[in-house]
Amino acid sequence: MAINKWLVYLLICMSCFCNGQNTTKKTPLSEVIITIEKQFNVKFSYAVEDVAGITIDKPSNSLNLQEAIDYLNSKTLLNFKALNDRYVTVSILNKTISVCGIVLSSENKSRLIGASIVVNNIQKSTITNENGTFSLQNIPINATVNISYLGFESKSFSANELFSTQNNCKEIVLSTKNEELNQVLVPVYLTTGLQKYLDGSTVLNTKKFGILPGLIAPDILQSVQALPGVESTNESIANINVRGGTNDQNLVLWDNIKMYHSGHFFGLISAYNPNLTNKVIVSKNGTSAAYSDGVSSTINMYTKDVVTNTFSGGAGINSISSDVFLEIPITNKLELHVSGRRSITDLFTTPTYTKYFDRSFQDTEINTDNDQRDTSSDFYFYDYTAKILFDLNEKHQFRANIIGINNALDYSERVTANTNETQSKSSTLSQKNSGYGGNWKAQWNPKLSSNFITYFSKYNIDAVDYRVETDQRLTEANEVLETGVKLNVNYKTSDHLNFLFGYQFNETGMLNQTTVSAPLYSSTKKEVLLNHALFTELEYNKHNTYLRVGIRANYFQKFEKLLLEPRINIRQQVSDQFALKLEGEFKNQSTTQIVDFEDDFLGVEKRRWVLVNNQDIPIATSKQGSFGLEFNKNKLNIEATGFYKIVDGITAYNQGFYNNFQYKNAHGSYTAKGIEFLANKTASQYSVWLSYTFSKNNYKFDTFTPTTFPNNADIRHSTSIGFQYNVLKNLKIAIGGTWRNGVPYTRPLAGQETVRSGNNTMVNYGLPNSENLDDFMRLDASLNYNFNLSESIKASFAAGVINVTNQDNVINRYYKVNPNDQNDAIQVDNKALGLTPNVSFRVSF
Template structure:
């Protein structure tokens, strides 16, 4: 036992010696001189500025005085001369020297072309050449040089460090700049690749994404539903409800382009390819003053923005679609990123497709049974993106983007007439969103930078519906055109304090058109709205305090209306474990969706975008505040937040009522208040979490009786839990589930289910939203395996299953008059996805 102790002690001593040798650092020359003076009882005579910036290795303690002086002369550009046994003079051999270096990036170890080399305090600078090399002559020996490159952390060196008597240029490695490193609060939030920032926003890093239950790819619009306060009452990403809001109250940006469409397959699949999406930031409250619209949340998607000079890409296929992406270097300063995805469902009908189809088209004429007619349908979707990256120099970056999203449905119907002739007609539905954007980033000096952003977004939904029985042709169109420009100016006083000043202009135009052939009817409505905004913000982050305070001024030219919107976001650390969080914001929204209940758009897509009129459709405004406490210790994160939110200016046609208010025009508000809780424990191999939300959400419409009643998305209790585990190095599993109360619905009055209104018979509804569907419960699971096909090609297989227990969940219930008995109302139930498997295979190089 004693021998073992001595052996351990010996090994520790050896390791300490080794470690000390490996980490030895050079010593300031001033300290070396003081040590030599004590050792030999002598005095050095020198100018402090000549030696202040010089560092060297200490001379050997066994050297004589002359050997020590010779050593100092060989290691510095100074002349050490002994006058006698008591005094040594120090003088500068050359007041100026030549320096050189080779600048590399830390990621790819590639040479950085055009990196800036600045000699501080004098007007002398250069940039690196095509080999990443620079050289400067006649540099003061005591000068300091700053090496910088846009997108990388700057470094400083003394001229003496970059001098080499043998003309060997020093290798200089610049680390990738991540201005948000100091903003990251939690590195692993639920699963690898999900992070939480100090300002409370949730960030998805797609490159580092693990897996979440049921998912086969890093889809933020699905992933965000694991967070407290975020629901999708009909399990669709096209209907995400954040703290009681409707989906159109979420501002969705893709590389600063405002998007009006978010899902394929009418909301079951995200329309944004995650492979070129670098990060996604989701904010529920306390949003930056830079952003308006989205009175419920802001979802920012950013694609890769760094010129890497490396050719790379990938491709994948799953049960629904196939995709590919490429990063193509054109020159050292110019690069092209492209991606594309298309459904394969028109070629192969997988079980996943069948489940999605039945879920999307239930209760529509597409999926209706008919004894007399033969019907068939063809559905497909695709999306594409392209981004051009150009680095003019280390101070100026230019980017240009394009994104296209398309859903198409063709529906054929044929019937045999009384004369035994076959009549065939085709209906179709097209849904598109295309966006163009560009921005110019400039670093004018170390403290001042700017970003000029421009974009154009166009959304179209067009439907032609032929009805064989009545020989009627219905054509409908909804178009949104938006042009925007924004100037952001950033001023950084120091590492702790930043200022933002900006201006934004938007022009939004909308078209709604309806045409009926028999009897003929036509309606066209166009609206245009101009909006100007000034915004300013200060951000402070030091020690235990994070503070962001902003103000936004919005001016609507058409209405001559000014809206003032303050924003605040504070996080105060009380100790190493506890912190308090306060958030608040005023926001507005000038676009909204109205819901149609007839067979518009083939009964599939029943929402259309409209502009506010400030009368019938007012500008929606929100006021929201939240206060919470956070606990973080040993990778256990616990959060509890209370929130209160009022949204005014909503319309009855926007809410999709299935009750007596279904065809009534009125303006009102809703108030959501509640409590959110999240506990998340992470370790090297696993992460486990549980979230709970309690909330009450009530409408208030003065024109209705009753004026106050539960919101359509009033989910009082909601629980989400999950477990992520690295079984092996390359094998991961995630299992999780969700349970929540069923959403409200309205029943007809029992015994008096219909009522006559002129020539029309209508459902006679009872008190609005006075009943609830059965509780919703679902269990999901995913399995991921990574492997290498070669040294440069990586592959992965991911399998997922949604609703693994095949739970029979209802997501909506409404009533309609029985066509065979006008005194009876038929109950219509919409069901969620049943057991839905999916599998994907990907390669990356």
């Protein structure tokens, strides 16, 4: 007890010293007391240690005794009380106090919105509001308060340092991280939690995420679709098209682990639980030389990486799934973060599940009506993550991660034959992606730091499709095994200049296996590819200039092939409001997905991962350049960017053609060029935005006729508008709409819709992608209400509606031979989600 008492005394002394004014000379409190005693002929009763070390400004000599006592009470954490005209007692205040602060950036003293405020060892935390301020009540006087913000150095204060009366909150200035020259450019981008960096990348901070139309949670992959140039042609959340690319051309990293699967419910739900995800960085161009293997974009997800010594967590449930996450301190240097999520769709059916099920399984055997068959299906998914954080000391940090994603579908059917015999057979589909990783961060001296990364990723599709009519069992397997090692070394010569040097090694193995029971057939293909890379980069940021230039050398051991990839990223501020942006990059990709229409599983899953072989499946390469103009004033952000991208080495197999090229193999290229525009106005109560993208995207296959035709993802015009408003302090609403051109499709030749090929009859398609579907239009809305169940337990209720007007949108169209008339082709339309509501309830502590 004595030790704690002395600690309290010491903290009080420090507080009074820190809270004093720096512009005038302070006087020891003991001297002030002696002066007042002489002035008013009174006696102060106090313990010497209570006032030792405390300094304040001298009170005015014009004050009377009571006014002098009131002044002392306002300037210290002590309680001065006059017993009578002769004696004044001095005692320590209660051990809990109220604290507040204003968090500012060191660059321009701008207020930081959404900074995290965490009180160690007690269940109390908050974030700064739209004015950059925060306040907390009933905080122990000896508690430590941690203040952090993405891209800035964290700071810790004792609670009494932040104690203030009459709302005179302490200004807290955070400096940008020494190792990070790439600073926050736009702190609120569309909504709180979305930010833009100087290098043009977009950062999603899920903990500080506000609200976007249609969302009930900060779904990572759906949130990035709010950005111009990012689309999903088939309305899938997980399958996104960045500047005309296919989904497999996006490099997806989770804590530096390469992921090969992104979605639940066949792409309608992101597979990454956002609760422990701290930030997501999306780069469309000008990527750092430290990354490759994604010719369209890089989506880099990071989980929380700070040992807070605070036990916290939360749980939630919505119409599709439930989840829980925990942050568990083990020692002062060791912490465990875990999360888990599982669907509830196999337990009971909700309207949301029904909409998702119909959308996912339309035009498949699972949704086919047949009087002779009795079918049933059982679908569920789950994911989990775990992370161990160990800080050996201030200079060495160790992290270990694990992630697991699983989707499972069981389908059974009973067929009654003419003999009244009933056969019952089952089919199963399992999709899994697990990852294991670790890294060691070291700060060797103020200038030199390193990060050693290693990971292992495993992806599996295992399917058993039993076809009752033909008594045929089809077994399929697709497996990816990848091991990676990476070393980044940073050398910072000054506050403005940083050099990056690095090496990366990857070993990727893939297996594709197909077995048919009748007639007996078996095929197994295994491929392994080793890739070495050296990269270096210079990053400079001073005054109005940001520059990042680098080069990456990739060596493919199997092919004895070397690819050099230069990168450039320049931003020049030409005035207080205007800036110019130039980006460029060369990239490559050695893995791709093919679309197999013949060996698909019940019409549900058609895609398989394969490795390049430098022959019929070449290494895909991209060259991209973009130039933009930015305007930023009074929280009005306007951007216009023109881009030009060429991707070479794509194959017909991985484009999913529904035309005469459907079963042909060839490799070619596509060229995407266009303009992206975004206008975003933010204020303390609202955010409104308008985005528009014009893009022209064409294929070129030299062996096809015609050689050039529109890309499957060719969306010429795309517009979105959104509005987010804080109705009350804890109530937010968001409304937004999307309009875009329909994607291209191919129509059969009129009057000659089918053609015979040997014993088979096929659709006789006309010019490829010469027609377009009707325009896609959708209006979404959502609301979020936060409230407190107790002092330490916070709760939130969210509701969202996708496609409020129940618009009938066709997202894909193809044709198949009419089984009743071999000369006729039937049109098949895949529809987007209709009106789809969803609600969620969450608690956190």
